[in-house]
Structure formats: C-alpha cells, structure tokens
Amino acid sequence: MAKKSSIPFDKNGGTLVTQRRMLSSSAWLGLSPQAKTLMQLMQRHWTPKGPIGFGVRQAEKEIPCSRKLAMRIFDELVKAGFIVLVDESLFCSRAESKTRTWRLTWMPCWNNRAPTNDWEKRKDSNSTSVKTTPVDRPQVSNMHHSG
Known part of the structure; x- marks a missing residue:
C-alpha cells in the first residue's frame, strides 16, 4: 500500500x-514566454471530465496581449504539439455562444486515457520539421559575463 505524501501542497x-521531462524538452525550451504562460493558464482549467474551454479573448485579458498575438500563441502551441483543438468556437447573437475547446496533450484525457504527449513526437527545433518562431521576444545579448 502506497504511503500518502506529506508534502504540504495548497489544499484550498x-x-x-x-512533468520534468517536458520542462527539459527542446519543444518546451523553444516556446515563447507567452506560450509557456498560456499553457499554465489553460492547465488551471483542466479536469479529467473533458476538454477545456479557453478562447482568444480570455488569453488577451490574462496574458495580457493583443488579439493578433494571442492567436499566434495558440498556433505556436498547436504546432509544437502541446494543445489540440477539440471544437471550434461559435458566436450566435440569437443562440448560446461557445468558446473553443482544447485537449492538453501533456495531461490525461477524459475517460481515463493517458496523455498523448504529442510534443514528444515533434522533431527537435533544429530539424526541418516543426519549428517554433519567437513571439515578440526581446533581443538578448550573446555576451557572457563572468563573476
């Protein structure tokens, strides 16, 4: 019988x-800071019951960023294999509107399916396959400081 963890995680x-393996991967390290932020914001809504609803407007507000940048960040995460679109958004002024829904590939899926970890199946960013591009990153000097 496994012993319960005594690590004092926030219960409230x-x-x-x-996963440490994901945080060390070239797929993760190649992401823009905004994409890493969006992943955490989306994971906050994850449940094992089904896909999560998270739209461009929500990303604009919570990151914060422009609409154009939010759309590019979602695209970056799709191309890198971290999220998969489950259902497209719908806006109807007469009926109920709905936001896009997503599956987070590093998290278990509904119906107790294991994570697909699509990000692991992508080629390294050094190859000719999927290559993530920086999204509004500040330029960093290549100079190394000692001491």
Missing part, C-alpha cells in the same frame, strides 16, 4: 504539476 486553491 489546488496545485498545478508539470
């Missing part, structure tokens, strides 16, 4: 846990 707000 919950805790987000991320």
Whole structure:
C-alpha cells in the first residue's frame, strides 16, 4: 500500500504539476514566454471530465496581449504539439455562444486515457520539421559575463 505524501501542497486553491521531462524538452525550451504562460493558464482549467474551454479573448485579458498575438500563441502551441483543438468556437447573437475547446496533450484525457504527449513526437527545433518562431521576444545579448 502506497504511503500518502506529506508534502504540504495548497489544499484550498489546488496545485498545478508539470512533468520534468517536458520542462527539459527542446519543444518546451523553444516556446515563447507567452506560450509557456498560456499553457499554465489553460492547465488551471483542466479536469479529467473533458476538454477545456479557453478562447482568444480570455488569453488577451490574462496574458495580457493583443488579439493578433494571442492567436499566434495558440498556433505556436498547436504546432509544437502541446494543445489540440477539440471544437471550434461559435458566436450566435440569437443562440448560446461557445468558446473553443482544447485537449492538453501533456495531461490525461477524459475517460481515463493517458496523455498523448504529442510534443514528444515533434522533431527537435533544429530539424526541418516543426519549428517554433519567437513571439515578440526581446533581443538578448550573446555576451557572457563572468563573476
């Protein structure tokens, strides 16, 4: 019988846990800071019951960023294999509107399916396959400082 963990995680707000292997991967390291932020914001809404609803307007507000940048960030995460679109958004002024829904590939899927970890199946960013592009990153000097 497994012993319960005595690590004092936050019981009130919950805790987000991320795989170390993912955080060390070239797929993760190649992401823009905004894409990494969006992943955490989306994971906050994850449940094992189904896909999560998270739209461009929500990303604009919570990151914060422009609409154009929010759309590019979603595209970056799709191309890198971290999220998969489950259902497109719908806006109807007469009926109920709905936001896009997503599956987070590093998290278990509904019906107790294991994570697909699509990000692992992508080629390294050094190859000719999927290559993530920086999204509004500040320029960093290549100079190394000693001491």
